[in-house]
Amino acid sequence: MAKYRHNLPQLSDDLFLTDGGIETTLIFHEGLDLPHFAAFDLFRYSEGQKALEKYFRTYAALATDYQVGLVLESATWRANSDWATKLGSSKEDLARVYHQSIQLLQTIRNEYETEQSPMVISGCIGPRGDGYNPDNFMTADEAASYHQEQIAAFRDADADLVTAITMTYTEEALGITHAAQTVDMPIVISFTVETNGHLPTGQSLKDAIAQVDTTTHNGPAYYMINCAHPTHFANILATDEPWLERIRGLRANASTKSHAELDEAEELDDGKPEELGNQYLELKHKLQNLNILGGCCGTDHRHIAAICQACIPMWWSHLSSSVLLRSR
Numbered sequence: 001m002a003k004y005r006h007n008l009p010q011l012s013d014d015l016f017l018t019d020g021g022i023e024t025t026l027i028f029h030e031g032l033d034l035p036h037f038a039a040f041d042l043f044r045y046s047e048g049q050k051a052l053e054k055y056f057r058t059y060a061a062l063a064t065d066y067q068v069g070l071v072l073e074s075a076t077w078r079a080n081s082d083w084a085t086k087l088g089s090s091k092e093d094l095a096r097v098y099h100q101s102i103q104l105l106q107t108i109r110n111e112y113e114t115e116q117s118p119m120v121i122s123g124c125i126g127p128r129g130d131g132y133n134p135d136n137f138m139t140a141d142e143a144a145s146y147h148q149e150q151i152a153a154f155r156d157a158d159a160d161l162v163t164a165i166t167m168t169y170t171e172e173a174l175g176i177t178h179a180a181q182t183v184d185m186p187i188v189i190s191f192t193v194e195t196n197g198h199l200p201t202g203q204s205l206k207d208a209i210a211q212v213d214t215t216t217h218n219g220p221a222y223y224m225i226n227c228a229h230p231t232h233f234a235n236i237l238a239t240d241e242p243w244l245e246r247i248r249g250l251r252a253n254a255s256t257k258s259h260a261e262l263d264e265a266e267e268l269d270d271g272k273p274e275e276l277g278n279q280y281l282e283l284k285h286k287l288q289n290l291n292i293l294g295g296c297c298g299t300d301h302r303h304i305a306a307i308c309q310a311c312i313p314m315w316w317s318h319l320s321s322s323v324l325l326r327s328r
Contacts, residue, residue, distance in 0.1 A: 001158055002158045002160050003109075004118070004120050004121075004160040004161075005159075005160045005161065005185075005186060008120060008160065008186060008221060009069060009120060010069060010120060010248065010291065011221065011222070011248075012291075013291060015291055015293070015312065016068060016069035016071055016291060016292045017062065017063050017066075017068055017070050017292075017293055017307075018059075018071045018073055018249070018251055018292060018294025018295070019055070019056065019058075019059045019072075019073060019294060019295070020294065020295035020299035020300045020301065020303055021253075021254070021296050021297045021298055021299045022055060022077075023037050023039055023077075023297075024268055024299075025055065025299075025300045026039060028268040029300060030051055030055075032048070032051055036083055036086055036087060037078060038077075038078035038079070038083055038087055039052070039075040039076075039077065040076050040077075040079040040097050040101065041078075041089075042075070043075075043096075043097050043100050043101065049100075052075055052104060053104060053107075053108070056072060056105065057108060057112075058301050059304065060072070060108050060109075060111070060112035060119065062301055062304060062308070063112070064114055064117045067116040067117060068116075068117060068308070068312070069117055069118045069119065069120070070117060070118075071119075071120045071249075071294070072105040072108060072119055072120065072121050073124045073163060074101035074102055074104075074122065074159070075101055076097065076098065076101050076123065076125070076150075077125075077131075077165055077166070078126055079094055079098065079101075080094075080128055080146070080150060081094065081146075082128055082129070083126075094150075095153060098123070098150065098153035098154060101123070101157075102121060102154065102158065105121045106158070109121060120160045120161070121158075121159050121160045121161075122159060122160065122163045122188070123150075123151070123153075123154030123162040124162075124163055124165055125147060125151065125163065125164045126164075126165055127167060127168055127172060128172065129168075130168075131166040131168065131192065131227065132200070132259035132262070132263055133200060133259065133263075134168040134169050134201070137169060137171065137172075138171060138172055138175065139171055139175070140171045140174035140175040140215075141175065142175065143172040143173075143174065143176060144174075144175035144176070144179040144182070145175075145179075146175070147164075147175060148179040151176070151179050151180050151183055151187075152183050154185065155183050155184075159185075160186070161186035161187065161188060161221065162180055162185050162187055163190060163224070164176045164177075164189050164190060165190045165224075165226055165251075166190065166226055166227050166296075167190060168191075168199060168200045169200070169201045169203075170199070170203060170212060173208070173212050174215055174216065176189070177189065177216045177219040177220055178216065178219070181216065181219055186221045187219060187221065188220055188222055188224060189220045189223050189224070190223065190224035190251065191205060191208055191209075191223065191225060191226075192226055192227040192228055192259075193205055193225065193228045194228070194232065194258065195232045195258050196232070197235060197236035200259070204236070205233070205236060206243050209246055209247075210243060213246070220246075222246060222247070222248035222249065222292075223246050223247050223248070224247065224248065224251060224292065225250055225251070226251035226296045227251070227259075227297060228252060228296075229252055229253050229254075229255060229256045230250075230252050230276070230279040230282075230283055231256055231279075232256075234279075234286070237283065237286040237287060238286065244287055245288055245289050246289075247287050247289065247290060248289050248291055248292050249292035249293075249294070250280065250292070250293055251294040251295055251296045252276065252279075252280070252295060252299070253271075253295075253296050253297045253298055253299070254269065254270045254271035254295065254297065254298030254299045255270075255271050255298050256271070257269060262297060268298055269298055270298045270300070270303075271299075271303075273299075273302045273303040273305070273306035274306050274309075276295075276299070276303055276306060277303070277306035277307045277309060277310030277311070278310050280307045280310060280311055281310045281311050281314060284311060293307050293311065294307075295307075
């Protein structure tokens with residue numbers, strides 16, 4: 001039975017972490033082969049499953065050490081039928097992966113969760129096509145039909161919610177939201193942006209969020225930004241407009257490079273963890289509801305620890321002030 005599906009604890013003011021860049025960590029730090037950047041392929045063999053377990057334990061331990069929450073995101077960003085076909089995986093293989101991926105996170109939660117560190121399990125959905133450069137656009141109805149089975153599988157596996165990561169255009173985000181609403185699953189939409197702060201299609205993030213919210217009656221529980229460096233989008237957040245209140249999560253890249261440059265890179269650019277932590281702190285001052293902090297390409301546990309070290313003192317100070325005010 002899903003533990004938090006009807007009462008997501010990250011909708012509070014408490015701080016939650018996510019993991020970092022799972023694919024870049026497993027490839028560049030663990031030396032694993034991930035064809036087509038597909039971490040779910042590791043479920044095929046026992047050593048791969050052990051690598052995934054080790055990876056998620058690192059972040060669960062980090063969350064308990066810092067006494068903050070954690071959103072555990074399944075290793076299924078590439079686990080849809082198009083990418084599975086490229087990997088030679090069958091429909092039955094995918095069904096098994098959906099179950100295994102959530103079961104793994106349940107095992108981690110059972111071992112590490114504490115009252116101070118609630119751990120929410122999310123079924124991760126990636127784009128049907130390329131996460132940097134969309135080249136096969138679907139209508140919202142087509143996207144709903146395409147992603148429906150995966151979302152239903154996460155529901156049946158007792159995930160708490162589903163999160164669509166690295167959304168590059170609005171219609172796919174719309175379709176995923178509709179599909180999640182159909183099966184009564186909480187849904188989070190995470191858009192990616194280019195160096196100018198706009199989606200790869202050229203649409204502004206503000207307009208993308210407004211389009212999804214208007215069409216789905218505020219369907220997503222909240223929004224996130226991922227797979228972009230803070231310097232790529234900080235400028236578009238320099239307002240006090242209401243749409244910014246819909247953004248609760250951030251999973252930034254370690255590198256300041258563009259998507260095109262990262263595509264061509266042969267070596268990992270892991271940036272500067274301490275600098276990234278300070279940039280997250282600055283973004284918190286711009287995003288009133290930001291409380292879910294993690295990483296994307298090039299980041300690992302060092303970056304998430306640096307984010308904690310930069311941001312947690314502010315959270316404790318804020319919470320202490322809130323308690324003091326309530327006591328008066």
